[in-house]
Amino acid sequence: MIKNRQNPRPELFAHRIIDWQQQHGRHGLPWQGADVYRIWLSEIMLQQTQVVTVTPYFLRFVARFPTIAALAADSQEAVLAHWSGLGYYSRARNLHRTAQLIMQRHEGTFPQQFEDILALPGIGRSTAAAISAFAFHERCAILDGNVKRLLARYHAIEGYTGEKKIEAQLWQQAEALLPKRDVAIYTQGLMDLGALICTRSKPQCPLCPLQTDCAAYQNNQVAQLPTPRPRKVLPERHSTFLLLLNGADILLEKRPGSGIWGGLWCPPQVDSKLLSKVEDAGAYCLQHFGTETKYTLALSTFTHTFTHFKLHITPLLLQVTNKPKKIQEPGRVWMKVDDALQAAIPTPVRKLLQEIQAGRGVK
Structure with a gap:
């Protein structure tokens, strides 16, 4: 939980993220600045999967299925074959089903309204927000695994981030820190900072633009946060x-x-x-x-x-x-x-x- 702590200069938080992303973040990824189809595809592939793993799959996938219409028209067998090895195969099945629904219900055009995006198979709140921010420059907060870790450390929020109560606190902070402009750059910056600097193990705190306001860093709690998932013996x-x-x-x-x-x-x-x-x-x-x-x-x-x-x-x-x-x-x-x-x-x-x-x- 947050202990007597308000958002320290939220506008400065966003400014630092944006400035860092432009100088040190990831640029030139094949889905950056692309159409909404490629942005949507990348966000689905990047769920629980790293960029270095996703990139060759992404390139091979769009070569076979260059448009939503092409994806919808092909077989699930072909889609799964091009997904094979990437894991979490429900993502591929949902991707194919979503393409068909877009052709049937949205005249082949990916919907722009957040609620319509959220209603599509396999798209949760954070993924819908990322698509809205990158494709349509809408002011929407994301909360993927990297951002959960970053915010938990920044605010010294204790408790497992997958717990509903803790996740609700993180969403509240994610919304409060949203800038009024440059949301796409800010969103990419959050993702990049979590993936490259504020990593799960061996985070590079000296290189982090947020260290002066990061509660975990200032209180020497970085190694303890976020609180690990409760241990559970797998069947x-x-x-x-x-x-x-x-x-x-x-x-x-x-x-x-x-x-x-x-x-x-x-x-x-x-x-x-x-x-x-x-x-x-x-x-x-x-x-x-x-x-x-x-x-x-x-x-x-x-x-x-x-x-x-x-x-x-x-x-x-x-x-x-x-x-x-x-x-x-x-x-x-x-x-x-x-x-x-x-x-x-x-x-x-x-x-x-x-x-x-x-x-x-x-x-």
């Missing part, structure tokens, strides 16, 4: 991936449209309890896929961590003798490993396919 799950190969072709199944990896292609997954021994895999494939195996190879178990749980994956590589009709059902497909790497697949599957491509099991 753990176990799954076996069946990497069924026929020559250099691999069998993939399409995941349900929602949930983890929704709409992506994955190898068949089995509860690890059903395959407690590697020797059981051949019998399982004969029963469920109608194919015999030439050999089975157990690859190293590894862990993939999601937001809400940890998934321990045991990959089993199986060379099968044929491609029976039982396998060739809707939602299942045989692909060349090289082609599968270009499809809509999650990161752990990509890593496994790259191992196979490098020679493990492909004969």
Whole structure:
């Protein structure tokens, strides 16, 4: 909480942010100064993802989908394929759905009213504000993760920033500090300062333009703020991936449209309890896929961590003798490993396919 502290010269806060951004902030990013479509796309991609990671995905995405109309007209499969590896795939599904809604309800033009932007799938208050500020120069406050951290330190606000009460205080401060002009530069400056200077670990306080008024810096609390998320033990799950190969072709199944990896292609997954021994895999494939195996190879178990749980994956590589009709059902497909790497697949599957491509099991 804020302890007997008012906003110290809010106009000076904004001036320092704007001046710092113009001198030291990020410039020349491919979405800066672009049309609203590219600004919207970048804001969605940048949710929980760093600029250095997003940039190549952004460039590849707009090359395939240069306009809202092009994005809406293409398939979700193609959208997910160009998103593959970026994670948080609901963002891609919402992006595609939003493009279709804009074509249907807004005559193909991205809406300008804040409330209309906020009503679109996958767009929350801070993202809608960023789009409004960058695309339409509207006076709207943002509060992404970087800004939460910056304001929590600047005002010495204690408490986990994801808690509603603390988040409400941060929103109040974000609104109070908004300048009356140059909102787009100010907004970019907040993002840049949080990402480059006021970082989670090893912040560069001596280079920060706000240090003279920063309560955390003045009171030697920078390392303690923002208050960390309360520790929570993540549930753990176990799954076996069946990497069924026929020559250099691999069998993939399409995941349900929602949930983890929704709409992506994955190898068949089995509860690890059903395959407690590697020797059981051949019998399982004969029963469920109608194919015999030439050999089975157990690859190293590894862990993939999601937001809400940890998934321990045991990959089993199986060379099968044929491609029976039982396998060739809707939602299942045989692909060349090289082609599968270009499809809509999650990161752990990509890593496994790259191992196979490098020679493990492909004969």
